[in-house]
Amino acid sequence: xxxxxxxxxxxxxLSPLIHNYWIKKYQLGLxxxxxxxxxxLLASLVEKIRKGKITGLNITLPYKKDIIQYIDEISxxxxxxxxxxxxxxxxxxxxxxxxxxxxxxRALEKKTKFKFSNKSIFxxxxxxxxxxxxxxxxxxxxRKIYVANRTSHKTKQLINFFQNxxxxxxxxxxxxxxxxxxxxxxxxINTTSLGMNENESLEIDxxxxxxxxxxxxxxxxxxxxxxxxLFKKEGFICMNGLSMLIEQAAVSFELWFNISLNNKDIExxxxxxxxxx
Ligand code: ATR
Numbered sequence: 001x002x003x004x005x006x007x008x009x010x011x012x013x014l015s016p017l018i019h020n021y022w023i024k025k026y027q028l029g030l031x032x033x034x035x036x037x038x039x040x041l042l043a044s045l046v047e048k049i050r051k052g053k054i055t056g057l058n059i060t061l062p063y064k065k066d067i068i069q070y071i072d073e074i075s076x077x078x079x080x081x082x083x084x085x086x087x088x089x090x091x092x093x094x095x096x097x098x099x100x101x102x103x104x105x106r107a108l109e110k111k112t113k114f115k116f117s118n119k120s121i122f123x124x125x126x127x128x129x130x131x132x133x134x135x136x137x138x139x140x141x142x143r144k145i146y147v148a149n150r151t152s153h154k155t156k157q158l159i160n161f162f163q164n165x166x167x168x169x170x171x172x173x174x175x176x177x178x179x180x181x182x183x184x185x186x187x188x189i190n191t192t193s194l195g196m197n198e199n200e201s202l203e204i205d206x207x208x209x210x211x212x213x214x215x216x217x218x219x220x221x222x223x224x225x226x227x228x229x230l231f232k233k234e235g236f237i238c239m240n241g242l243s244m245l246i247e248q249a250a251v252s253f254e255l256w257f258n259i260s261l262n263n264k265d266i267e268x269x270x271x272x273x274x275x276x277x
Contacts, residue, residue: 003032003256004133006045007060010034010222013059017276018249018269025167025268026259030055039066046070048085049094056256058085060247062097064128080135080165083128086252089095097255100129101136103248104218110188110263111243112214116140120184122174123147124202125191129218133191134162138169146181150192161206188231190217195225202227206234214238220245221277246270 005015011034019032037045042063048054050072059067064083068074071084072093078084084096108114119142123130126149137145149155152175181188181204194200196219204227215231220241226230229276232238246269250261 001054003028003030003056003058004045004054005058005060006035006037006042007030007063007142008036008038010036010060013060014220014245014276015060015249015275017273018246019077019253020260021269021272022253022259022265026257028257037063041065043070046087046094049089052089055088056252058252059085059087061128064273068096068116069097070094077101077135081128081131083132085248086255088256097249097252098132099251099255100132100244101134102251103246104133104189104244105136105140105169106244106247106251108216108239111176111239112237112245114187114214116142118143119186120144120182121146122181122188123186123191124179124194125149126151126158128190130158130159131161133189133218134158138162138166138241144170144172146172146174146185148179150176150194152176166252179203180207181209183210185209185213188213188215190215190225190227193200193219195219195227196221198222198226200226201230204230206231206236209236211235212237213220216244217241218244223274223277242270242273246273 005013013034016032016034023030030095042244067084072095078096080097081098086097086099147155155173163169214237215241217225217228218241228238
């Protein structure tokens with residue numbers, strides 16, 4: 001039996017490296033592969049899950065939304081985010097979950113002991129990753145979320161999306177051209193793909209920030225984006241996206257196999273990933 005990560009492109013995905021390590025360690029006798037697919041193949045892949053011919057799928061860009069129409073049942077979290085990254089057969093139904101947001105919060109809690117409750121968070125980006133992370137920040141009862149995105153109408157759309165579910169949520173629009181986080185901010189997250197290209201960066205005025213502020217870039221390749229380097233140089237605690245990637249994979253693995261991974265499993269895989277690029 002096999003599991004796949006599907007998307008386009010998937011060439012650089014670290015997911016096979018991560019899952020095959022745990023699959024071997026727990027002697028599951030399976031294989032996890034990557035498959036670059038066109039959109040019109042999604043329905044037949046889901047059908048293979050339904051028939052038990054594929055054990056599980058991870059969905060990556062650009063199909064996290066497109067796949068939903070073929071799924072029998074989706075979790076509250078996935079519904080909240082409007083995107084799925086994990087698929088498997090549960091009680092004879094094809095089930096879809098999204099583990100991205102919880103991967104993010106778990107990674108940060110473990111690495112920095114950060115407590116989300118009552119904190120102010122500054123989020124860059126209003127794409128798929130941002131929805132996943134913000135949905136989990138809300139669950140964690142943060143006090144306030146500032147959101148900025150290059151395309152401002154998408155920032156407004158995101159704020160409306162979450163406030164339509166709960167009008168009391170404290171979400172504030174921030175102009176992309178004037179990024180000056182205020183002194184109440186505890187955590188800054190880059191959820192955009194800005195920085196994947198090593199010469200890309202962004203002007204953020206950090207003069208108001210307290211020294212305990214944490215900066216997280218969900219990009220893991222390059223290991224340090226220009227933005228991360230800038231925050232590091234200024235003495236802030238920084239984390240890249242690799243721990244988040246591994247934690248979201250761990251949650252998928254737990255769903256597929258009902259095996260709880262421990263910190264050693266996570267750390268072993270992290271070392272292997274770090275050495276691989
Ligand atoms: P993902 O699921 O990874 O979030 P996405 O939904 O395509 O992917 O969203 C990409 C995000 O990165 C968006 O917030 C996008 O901003 P726009 O809405 O303005 O496109 C942001 N992004 C990508 N390239 C960027 C760049 N060069 N500068 C600023 N933001 C960028």
